[in-house]
Amino acid sequence: MISLSPVNTKFEKNFVKETVFSWRDMHRAEVVQKLTKVVLLMEYNGSGYYGFQLQSNLPTIQGEIEKALLKLTDKRIRVAAASRTDSGVHALGQIVSFKTESFLTPETFVSGLNHYLPKDIVVKMAHRVSDSFNVRHCAFSREYNYYILNNPVRSPIRAGFCHLVTGKLDILAMNRAAQALVGEHDFASFATGAGAKLENTCRKVYKARVEKDRGLVVFNMVANSFLIHQVRNTVGALIKVGLEKMTTREFRSIIEAKRPALAGATAPACGLCLIKVNYTGHFQGSGNENL
Numbered sequence: 001m002i003s004l005s006p007v008n009t010k011f012e013k014n015f016v017k018e019t020v021f022s023w024r025d026m027h028r029a030e031v032v033q034k035l036t037k038v039v040l041l042m043e044y045n046g047s048g049y050y051g052f053q054l055q056s057n058l059p060t061i062q063g064e065i066e067k068a069l070l071k072l073t074d075k076r077i078r079v080a081a082a083s084r085t086d087s088g089v090h091a092l093g094q095i096v097s098f099k100t101e102s103f104l105t106p107e108t109f110v111s112g113l114n115h116y117l118p119k120d121i122v123v124k125m126a127h128r129v130s131d132s133f134n135v136r137h138c139a140f141s142r143e144y145n146y147y148i149l150n151n152p153v154r155s156p157i158r159a160g161f162c163h164l165v166t167g168k169l170d171i172l173a174m175n176r177a178a179q180a181l182v183g184e185h186d187f188a189s190f191a192t193g194a195g196a197k198l199e200n201t202c203r204k205v206y207k208a209r210v211e212k213d214r215g216l217v218v219f220n221m222v223a224n225s226f227l228i229h230q231v232r233n234t235v236g237a238l239i240k241v242g243l244e245k246m247t248t249r250e251f252r253s254i255i256e257a258k259r260p261a262l263a264g265a266t267a268p269a270c271g272l273c274l275i276k277v278n279y280t281g282h283f284q285g286s287g288n289e290n291l
Contacts, residue, residue, distance in 0.1 A: 036101065037133060038109060040065075041125040042094040047160050047270065048120060051087040052094070061085070061121060065096060068116035072109070073102045082135045082277040083142045086229070088269030090161065093143075093276035097135040141206060141222050143275045146235045146267065148217040162216055163235075163271035169217055169242035174210040177241045177251040178219070181208040181234065189254045189262040190234050191227035201227060201258075210238065217242075220275075235267040 042065075050058040054066075062079055069077045082095040104112065106126035113123045147162035149155055150169045155162075188201040207222040219235055237254060240246035254262050 036099050037129050037131050038098055038100055038106070039127045039129050039133070039135060040096045040109070040113075040123050042096055043092050043122050043124055044090065044094065045120040045160070046085060046088050046090045049087065051089070052081050052084045061091075061094075064118060064121055065113070068113045069098065069100075071116045072112040073100060073104070075100070075102070080135050082139050083226075083274050085274055086232075086269055086272075089272045089274070091274040094274055095135050095139075095277045097129075097133070099131070138279055139225075139277050140280045141224050141278045142226060143207075143220070143222045143278070144226070144231050145273050145275050146219040146221075146231060147271045147273070148219070148235075148239070149215075150217045151215075158216075160270055161273070163268050165217075165239060165243075167243045169239070170244065171210055171212060171217060171242065173244075173248065174217075174219075174238045174242040177238060177248045178208040178210050180248075180252045180255055181205045181221070185255055186258045187227055187230055187255070188258045188260050190230045190237075192229045192233060192261050192266065198227070203227065203230070208234075210242075229266050232267040232269065232272060233261075233263040235271070236265040237263045239267065240264070 042061075044061055046061065048059060049061050049064075052061040054060055054062045062081065065079050066077060069075070069079070077098050077100055079096050079098040083091075085091055085094070106128060109126040110123045117123070147158075148169070149158055149162045149164045150166075151164065152166050154164050182205050184202060184204040186202045191198070191201055203223050203225060205221065205223045207220065209221075210217065210219050212218070219231075219238060221231055221234070237246065237251055241248060241251055
């Protein structure tokens with residue numbers, strides 16, 4: 001598995017060197033013409049948006065990116081994301097791709113898009129890649145964090161980025177329960193909406209862990225892909241375990257039952273953040289350099 005990391009490998013230095021060109025350099029222009037797909041590493045605060053995916057007459061992350069691309073290239077361009085985050089969900093390492101006939105360099109896409117994007121959305125890096133690269137299908141795994149403020153009183157500073165739980169959580173119990181998630185399972189019990197109606201609700205979880213980090217309780221989950229609301233429904237059940245309202249055995253029974261929405265209450269979107277996307281191929285970039 002290759003994690004997304006900053007431009008610091010020999011491959012990436014050579015890749016960027018080969019794809020950057022000037023308007024006067026026809027040889028390099030020919031190289032860029034062959035690489036019409038651009039991949040962006042993005043970060044955003046999802047509080048003011050109805051998720052990533054386009055929705056009619058509602059603000060979305062995809063909508064803002066496409067509006068910025070139109071202003072920058074004077075072309076209507078459709079973008080795709082590695083993980084279509086829900087309404088109110090944040091991202092440190094979202095990966096977005098699009099095809100373009102523009103000869104703009106990766107550096108110009110970064111500076112140009114950031115000029116037109118709202119302040120709560122930013123492009124951190126850009127690459128030109130082979131047209132065969134599929135931002136979703138080529139992804140090996142996605143990694144999400146869910147942040148819980150376990151405190152008797154709220155925090156105005158952290159309010160938009162974590163879920164307040166005032167009762168004392170048993171983190172060890174939560175972590176023991178979370179280990180039952182690791183491996184390949186049918187997670188129908190943790191899906192809601194359209195996700196619960198999919199023919200295949202099996203997913204492979206590589207990591208599931210609960211720990212304290214800088215005053216927050218953090219649930220980290222890495223899987224090949226996720227069902228709709230899977231992480232937030234999982235957190236909702238784990239919070240019950242932490243508050244001693246559910247046993248570890250009962251948590252395991254929810255997994256085994258494979259009954260849609262059995263996990264119960266969905267944790268609020270504000271605490272969820274897409275940390276990074278991992279690829280098995282040659283493309284690399286990063287979502288965690290600022291953590």
